[in-house]
Amino acid sequence: MSPNPPFVDAASRRQTSHRSRRQRRARGVSYPGIGATIIGGAVVAALFLPATTASARDAADQAQIQSYQATVRVEKNGSLHVAETVVYDFSVTSASAVKREIVTRESYDAESDRVYTLDNVVVDAVQTDVDATITTDGGRAAIDVEFSEPQTDTVTLTFNYDVAGAVAETADGLEVRWPVVQGFQQPIATARVEWNATDVIWLSCLAGPAGSSRPCTMSQLVDVSTPTMEQKGLASGEQMVGILGLNADSGVAPSTDLQSRWSIARSFTANGAPVYVALAVLLFGLLFPTWLWLSRGRDTAGREPREVRPMTAMGDRMLFSPPSAVRPGQMGTIVDERADVVDVSSTIVDLAVRNYIFVEELSRTQHGRHDWMLRRRNDAGDELLPYEREVFDAIFSGRAEVRVSELEGVLRNRISDVRALMYDDMVGQGWFKERPDAVRSRWTTAGWVLLGAGAVLTVVLALASSFGLVGLSVVIAGAALAAVGQVTPARTAKGSRVLAELKEFRAFLESPAVEAMPTGQREELISRFFPYALVFGLGERWADELAATDTDDTPGEPIYWYGAPENWHLSDAAPTMMRLTTALSGAIATRRLLGD
Incomplete structure (x- = not known):
């Protein structure tokens, strides 16, 4: 699938038109002290022109994305189907491969992460054959695309994938949030995203680095056939995040997957069910050695x-x-x-x-x-x-x-x-x-076994849940039993x-x-x-x-x-x-x- 030429041409015409109007306003307006301003501007230009020229030259020497277009369809099960068309320009620097990343886990709040499930990833190209490899690590899925031969001109790549976890339930209905444009190593000249969803009641778009609150160039819900977002100029690695509000009766199911982030404080939570269970285990674990000493150790x-x-x-x-x-x-x-x-x-x-x-x-x-x-x-x-x-x-x-x-x-x-x-x-x-050594060995060994089991249980519970204190209670109970075993005869x-x-x-x-x-x-x-x-x-x-x-x-x-x-x-x-x-x-x- 090739990029939409009218979209690119229209963007170019708008840029030219805006530049012409700015130039006309500059020629028709004069300000007091304009001479000093011109002299100061000349000095500044003399100081910074070489650096600016070098930056422009570096930007011109690297590959870039001429245009990015995507259609995002919100499914009834809460997943999103994303179809992307990306036009790369390798006319300046040839390339044998490109890489982009898609987030699969991101921070939600102080204690939880929002987890996305990526599925059915398909990568293709219009002008050449490609081989795509997907690896997931550290909360991101990396897509490495290798061309059958080095590319020296424009190449149109298509990315299609499904993602679950982007639809959250709110007090007013549903919220769909997904960084559609993300993980590209090349700067993007223009990006356009169209949404295919029912009962959309509001639309928002953010552009820039991850976590940016800068609005996109354009996000439009009315007077268009589908909710549309556009952004002019995205630097390498920057995102374009789409946020939609859906009516509660839209028929779309929430798909948010919030998973607690591991931390020592969370693993050993000292409130709620974890602490109650830990206290119960500790109480029983100490009652038994106490009973053992009272009934057999005295x-x-x-x-x-x-x-x-x-x-x-x-x-x-x-x-x-x-x-x-x-x-x-x-x-x-x-x-x-x-x-x-x-x-x-x-x-x-x-x-x-x-x-x-x-x-x-x-x-x-x-x-x-x-x-x-x-x-x-x-x-x-x-x-x-x-x-x-x-x-x-x-x-x-x-x-x-x-x-x-x-x-x-x-x-x-x-x-x-x-x-x-x-x-x-x-x-x-x-x-x-009974033989003192046999009695002592029996209960001391049982205590050490219980202590070892408690240590293993502590590690398992701490890694998998917030019930780490339960394992520590078993450790303490084992230590108490081993200590009592020494005086049990x-x-x-x-x-x-x-x-x-x-x-x-x-x-x-x-x-x-x-x-x-x-x-x-x-x-x-x-x-x-x-x-x-x-x-x-x-x-x-x-x-x-x-x-x-x-x-x-x-x-x-x-x-x-x-x-x-x-x-x-x-x-x-x-x-x-x-x-x-x-x-x-x-x-x-x-x-x-x-x-x-």
Whole structure:
């Protein structure tokens, strides 16, 4: 389809006629001071003529659109059918392709975008074959048109397409708004748009850059066969926007598609339905961990604890009697509900104190490493608890002796079994209904899974809706469940009673009553209390009490469970025994063997 020649000729005649009238008025009018005006005008012309001439030359050197004509038909379903005829002039600069863009998404207000659906795009040319490619990105559809060969003259292109989303419902009826002329990279000399619509009650036309409020050269609703708009001179990239008002009874359906624009504030809306749903989810998410702690996480109240007497007299001897005959490893596990490194290292020391292991400090050079030899003294009998036998067997593994420095390799494969037996012992003693580690792991894992799901849900909801707070509520609920899971293991009534007794026992260990011990038994009794003191972090205090029993400067006999090099003094007990326990803990803790 070729452009309408009468339209172009008429425009040219109007431009010529207007220029002639302006010239006649200028010649027939004189003003006071005209000489100064002419001189000033000459100076200005001298300054700006080169730049103006260069701009005119650049404009003349580029391709342009001689004329643009379009017919826009408003369909009953609210879509628009646009048929365009565009005459390009490549007589100055040849071209192998042209490009234009059509908006598919634009800002509507502070929170929403107006979305248009482009369909049935057809591009053709009168003088040559073309190949058109359409790509959509960033709210615009780019139409790239390639010619079969470079063009050096005028080329008439036709663009036909359907667009939905341009008809909006208003209080007075319907409003059709569409930037018909848009996205051309060349300046347009003249543009004319005719509308084919029923019950048009008003017409408006805006021209210029996007968002411009400048009226078009002409927009006419009466005395014409169809609503018509014209614009003289559009720069590259400028638009010509047509706005029609239709009667509410026109039969045209609204097609506006308003979509909320994504933003952090919108994704995490703190009002209306999003906040109510988020609060409901958060309330339930916090109620469950609270119920879990109240029903399963609190210890069962036990009977009044028995009087704690760590030492009892029997004749002229003082007997060691820990509360409820608890062992050091048991004591640490029931207090903090975890089988820790110190619980295992104190068990090894306790086995030595009870004559199952003999510890011999090895000689060393001045700057050598401290090391000890652990020797089997007695076989592990039935009097040992299962976890104690496992520790004993893991240390020796069929051998008679082993260095402390070698325990890392010896215990590595069996220390997890020791922990499991310690937890089983908690249930076997009736102090817990379930293994503390299993209960803690169950609910902590559930909490972390819920937290992870909440994080994923937060991202999905934030990207797709305004309910991002709902996902955050799930995250908080998961964190709360994971936190409660750490304190969920609950002691039975028996376990609570033993725990109360151990609190009194700790008070005794914090203030050693060494003076109440018979002088001849102090080494033995302090040795028995020592592994228990290690569990509570009081080992050094009891080691000092043992060293304080050395009242002379002569070398003494080593402790009954601890062999020392020559010239060893009992006053050396404090640093020696603490180095031993540190070495044991270090060997056991290697590679986080007991880490949760």
